Amino acid sequence: MHATMNATMKQLSLTLALMSLWSLHVLAQGTLNGRVTDENGNGLPSATVVVDGGKGAFTDLDGNYSLTLAPATYKVTYSFIGFFSKTETVQIQNGQTATLNVRLDEDAVMLNESVVIGYGVQRKKEVTGAISTIDSKEITAVRTPSFEAALQGQAAGVQVTQGSGMAGSGSIIRVRGLSSISAGGDPLYVIDGIPITQDYFLGGNQGAMNRNPLASLNPNDIADIQILKDAAATGIYGSRGANGVILITTKRGTRQGVQVSYSSSLGYGEPSARPTMMTTEEYLTIRQEAWENDGGTGYVWLPYLSTASDSPEARRLAYENALKTNTDWFDLMTRRAQKTQQNISFRSGGKWWSMYNGISYDKNESYAVGNAYTRTTLRTNLTLKPLEGLQLDVQANTSQGVNQRVDGGWSGGIGAAMSTALPYMAPYVLDTLYDDEGNIDEVVRDYELDRWGNPYVSLVNQNRLWRETETRNFLTGQLTYTPTTRIDVILSGGLDQSIVVEDNWRGEVLNQFDNNADTRLNWSERTSPNFNFGGNVTYRIQDSDTSSMSLMVGGEAQKFASSGYWASIRNVEGPTYMVPEVRDSIDLYYQNSELTRPEWIEGINPWIDIPTTFASTFARFNYSLRDKYFLQATARVDGSSKFGRNYRFGFFPSVSLGWVVSDEEWFSSSAISFLKVRSSWGRTGNSNIGGDAQYERYADQTMGSTYAGDTIIYPLSPGNPNLRWETVQTVDASVEMGLFQDRVSVELGLYNKMASDVLMNSELPAHTGWAGRFINAGEVLNRGVEFSITSNNLSAGRDFQWKTTGNYNYNYNELVSTGGYTADAISGGTNDSRAVPGAPLTTYYLVPFSHVDAETGLPVYIDINGNETFDYNLEDRRAVGDGLPDHIAGLTNELRYKNWSLSALFTASIGAKIWDSSAKRQLGVVTDWNMRTELFDRWRQPGDEAMFPRLTLDETTYGLPNGFPWWNTSLFMYDASYVRLRNLNLAYNIPMESGDITLRVSGNNLFALTNFMGLDPELVRDFENAQDRNFSGGANYLTAPQERSVIFSINATF
């Protein structure tokens, strides 16, 4: 079949070359026109239309074509890369116009599709690495807080855990498992050839949320995304390819004419789940029972209303008073969020140029009251071909992301609504004020902040104004010189600059207990430029008709820096975006340190960040024999300023082979139309740590510390001059198949990734006097299977079409070694996950819970010897589960009937566990937190079989150590497996004379099937650092649930 296709292509080339000659003839007696579309009815621009006999044409931007033909009967062949060619017969009559509209079916195998690889493109047939491609349609189909979340379920071996429903929240992406311990475990993001800034911790962890560096990117500007997974694919990125590489290519202009696309959407969002917090009556009942279980008599004391030492009468009054209020705090702190998006883009071009311009505005409120992310972007991509063999590509993008922040998690807001905000507390009470004559002067709201941390106050009357604004500028360019058909010379460079300004202002009401200030403003600005420049030369050799080879050699250098300053301000009327002169003063006194600061500027300090640089040299060799045997070898030498001189450079080679078995003459199969096997080995690295880990550092007088009037110098960190790259050796073996004339494509891959010298930020024992240091000590194994399928179940000219795409990945993860450190040496922040050799990363290290004793109601644990015990002993902790799924899958079904289409994307994650750290207090010892109704299933009397033990206010009842109420037992670890309807999409396409209009309604996160006893089994909490992010992906601490949204949109293309 492919031989036929090649012949067709040759014929087409010849035909196109002669087109101009044909145009000289004026013999036409009839006209053939029509439109070539894909299965969705979208016009295919630049599709080829060839009439037997040689005449042909390209379609225009909308897929329209027109040919003038002599009267006769013709066979007309329509073809487009990535689609099956189709031949139709038409009769042309003198003076008449025949119309032939053709719908092409997608080729599931798409051998001739160009695939973007590192520093180049390759024909898919020649690719010997594991690469998944996701196009723009799949990225924009799902409305997400940030574009990367849309990758969920789209590619085998790519686990995407979407962040919470908070506006602008990021996702965690793991490509073929997790190999890193303390270094960042996220893949490398490369936009138009430039590795971008992707530090999640530049803004720290404020308000229980990390800043998402990807939130400001406009998904509508993305043409497609390639995810490089194995060493053959990522090897060319060497030291930064170990966690996979995500290549993002933005849209380009068109060959000719102007195409305008406009889209508008409107929708709403709400929490995908609501917490089962108790009402006042329920909470008081539970609390009273706990009190009585502990031997208390009379009414239980109530936080904020009474104390344990109060008289029985005082406690009774407090109890009865509490019953008068019942506040649903979650309801109060959430809303139905509005979402709106406007995009307009222009694609234009001529003989020597093409251009893409895109403008977008996206306001994405979250369901948390007061929280919204507004993104405005402007992009221009320009391609110039001023001379034959010379091409200049310039991509410029500027965006502004404004995040109206609110507290969450441990910091308050919705987190408080699930914890400290007790139902018997009111958001405010009304106080009546009287004038001097005793008349009612005013009735005011009293938020009672003197009694408790009322989370509602921040949301009203502009008491809290917190805004984070990121301005992100990309400017990248490539100059390609092709002096001969054998040589490409490419020079490239780019700047990725992020400027983040944060204003966090607390008004008088919130600041009323601050003796030194009426209001407070914490302000900061951080500028992070990322320079990248390099180039490469490709030399191609065509030895004969049967073999060809190419060699690409290149180099690259990158510098990342970050600087800025922060200020503590008091007694100002508002944040700097409302009171600009405050910003002017900050700048003035920061830039002129000799000036005496006014008292209201309490401090201005610089961020001290360490610039990091990379310098790299790389080469790739490709050899093709008979267009069915393929060899690729890559090598990269990377140098990084992050490592000591002795280990500054790393060498990262890879080699891979591919064999198109179906092209062998002896191969014959009616079912298998295409069969390719490929295998690769390679070594990649990870250097995603800070720039200071290698240095032995001191603090000196420049930090301002003194003692008794004398300056001091002291050691800060021990450094590690032998710090080096974390390396991953990957072996991959895969089979690609096309079945039933390529209507079905299947890919099956096996991989084995062994990470060694894994970077560990090991906490040093107290007696060393040091806090910790980075070392290379760990070994991590990831081993797995991945499978993907694309099946055109019903197609080819039918009104009803059905296409299925699916993917599946099984991954086995094991921390093989920590180099002699114990489990507690490496932990996931406060999340009770530990580095346990022999267990997966993200392992929860807890005291196993057995059951509730039916006679006593006390919890029964499993000791280290496997025996049941009432004693809760932290020395009995062990690996009880982990947060990494064993199986992940995605399944999309697209149904089409004429102009209607319906698609559904299901995603699944099986085998991960969630450690619900906040359940320790929502379902454990009765404290000053509100609790969840699941606790009703508690022991109450001898003989009860219950999920939860007898209630108590005293942690020692459960055997917990005195003063240590954190109940680290597997009772609160839950199965997080789920199947989720990620996206349901109904669209109607209205064909137009020129272009088309699509009306669409889509629902996201409509439901999830799960046994998880909590809000949402898919969650990403806030993290303290990269290690925490690696280890605590499945940990929950008052994390806001996902968002369920419904979006109505219209897309028009002219």
Next chain:
Amino acid sequence: MNLRIHTLLAVLISSLVFPSCTWLDTAPEDLVLADDALETEEDLQALLVSCYDVLANIYDGDVQLINELRGDHTAEPRSNGELQAIHARETIRWNSYVGGMNREFFFPVLRVNALFDAFNFVPGIAAETQNRMRAEGSFIRAFCLWGAVKIWAQPYGFTADNSHLGIPLPIEFGDNTYPRATVAEAYAQIESDLAVAIEFLPEENGVFATKDAAKALLAQIKFLQLDFESAAALATDVIASGRYALEAPSTPEEFLRLRLPIGNTSTETIFGTFSNPDISDNRADKFSDWWRPTTNPEITLDPALYQWYTQIATGSSEDGRMAWLENRPAEGQLWLKRFSEHDYFNVPLIHLTQMMLIRAEAYGELGSNLATAIDDINAIRTRAGIVSDVYLLDATATAEDVIEAARMEYRKETLGMGLWVEQLQRRGTMGEDITIRNAPWDCDGMALQFSASEGNVEGFTFNPVGGCN
């Protein structure tokens, strides 16, 4: 054409393939690297001062509180679970307050080790200067190791040969880890350091360590080792130096400031830390944080202590030190006002009355020099405002009378300073039937648990969790 192309290629490839190595030298200007930090004598002096700095940070009320909670002076802390755990003598590895203190005790040790290491590569330091620095460093290291071994190990004398486990002894600069040494080894190291300190410390050294301070520290150690002769001799050396004198407070306000001055050094202080209100540098803030008798102090005294003062202790009706206490029977609380009336004060860590009372008790134990001992005790009682003869020891007082009186005054003088529990433990090692809040003086849990970080490396032996109540 081909030649030009090849030339172009050669230039491009060479420029791309061999990027400059200097590009990777991003030695950050804002960072102070080890090679640059310690180059001169002034740098080493600054490093030495940093040892005092961190010592002042941990003895700002925190170490003193830990030791009070281990003893029999305090009621259960009001709400802080980690402090309650210390009081209950049931600390676990994850008690962040105890673990944090565990780590902080070794900050000065690390810095002293760094100082000694720097002597190897910083040129031009006169031998006299180096000796003085080495002596100060040795003093600080001894002070911290002794402070740590008293908290995280059973006391000296718990076993006959002191082979029970003490603390790790990191005395080399670096990040090597060590197992726990025995208590005997720990005390040997401490005494070795103090020998250097005594030999080379100056007699006058501003707010920093002096020869007297080293001798006074060693006197306390010898006292706990039941080497009463050495303890008395060392204490006598310090007292006889004439550099220290008892204060003479007369009003309640002055008693509240006894040994807690600001702006100057108490005449009683042999070694202490320094606060500077002019730059908001408060090295006593934890005293007021924990004990401040506002509406609901976190730490209060055990009301039974008030009974001891009024019913057992001698001369309390005339004792000006009673100004330190505020009995609040309605709340069932006894407040310590000694620290919380001042925002800033210099914290005395070794002082004259300790030396006088150690000497007195040592003489009592030795049965010699009782007249001197009686004078010491009476001087302290008189200074306290006790004037009635009945409350003063007369010349016929026996050795037992002296011991009892010395202990009584030691308890009063050091109230809140965390120095009483070690005396109870010492008496336990002497064979007395000592219980501390109804638990044996040597029960599990009296030695606090180490930081969880100590378990990050295989082989570390933790203390039993305890729970002796």
